[in-house]
Amino acid sequence: MQVLLSRLSFFGASGNSVIENYRRSAKDVMCGLLPKSPTATSNKTASGLIWVSEWNSLQHPVASAFLAALYDLRKFAKSQADYVLGSNPLKMSFLVGYGDTYPQYVHHRGASIPVDGTTGCTDGFQWLNSTKPNPNVAVGALVGGSFLNETFVDSRNNTMQTEPTTYNSAVIVGLLSSLVTTSSTVKSFG
Incomplete structure (x- = not known):
């Protein structure tokens, strides 16, 4: 998870609330795609x-x-x-x-x-x-x-x-x- 967060850091410096919101949204989407993540999506075909x-x-x-x-x-x-x-x-x-x-x-x-x-x-x-x-x-x-x-x-x-x-x-x-x-x-x- 830490590797993912570091990879998301290229979105911009913290403090810029709009950019930070995009970064947070992207992180949430990525975490939802990882199968072993606690927030992994179950919305998939068989x-x-x-x-x-x-x-x-x-x-x-x-x-x-x-x-x-x-x-x-x-x-x-x-x-x-x-x-x-x-x-x-x-x-x-x-x-x-x-x-x-x-x-x-x-x-x-x-x-x-x-x-x-x-x-x-x-x-x-x-x-x-x-x-x-x-x-x-x-x-x-x-x-x-x-x-x-x-x-x-x-x-x-x-x-x-x-x-x-x-x-x-x-x-x-x-x-x-x-x-x-x-x-x-x-x-x-x-």
């Missing part, structure tokens, strides 16, 4: 994915894992990244284009409409409701993810699970980048 919300369920574990990576809590960060990339009961990567199995019916207009398709205001519905996989792969898009019971319905109309968002996709880039480096991110702030 496979260990942090669970907060059914809608776009990956936003919270990916953001938490990125923050954990900044504090060099790599084991936790890696566990969440591994789940996203296919180490889950479905053996599915939720990062489109990564691995052998990933969502084929991403709720994304650019992925679901053929390049030569007519794209007026209402023309897109024929592809939204199509039973064919997307003609274009939205490589690098992170979809919403599985439900708490670790099921996933790969359907364009299932926006809770198949819609990619920039706030997911951007954070997964930071998380994966932080996990491939061998240096401590926190040390670089010192």
Whole structure:
């Protein structure tokens, strides 16, 4: 715990109440992620994915894992990244284009409409409701993810699970980048 507190010290000098509140909040979040912490969260799937919300369920574990990576809590960060990339009961990567199995019916207009398709205001519905996989792969898009019971319905109309968002996709880039480096991110702030 002392190591964690020292790593959190880069947030700023004590005395600045706003910065101190952020530091305290970050410490509380990190302590909640550590499995042996007295304040460890029990809000997880059976496979260990942090669970907060059914809608776009990956936003919270990916953001938490990125923050954990900044504090060099790599084991936790890696566990969440591994789940996203296919180490889950479905053996599915939720990062489109990564691995052998990933969502084929991403709720994304650019992925679901053929390049030569007519794209007026209402023309897109024929592809939204199509039973064919997307003609274009939205490589690098992170979809919403599985439900708490670790099921996933790969359907364009299932926006809770198949819609990619920039706030997911951007954070997964930071998380994966932080996990491939061998240096401590926190040390670089010192």
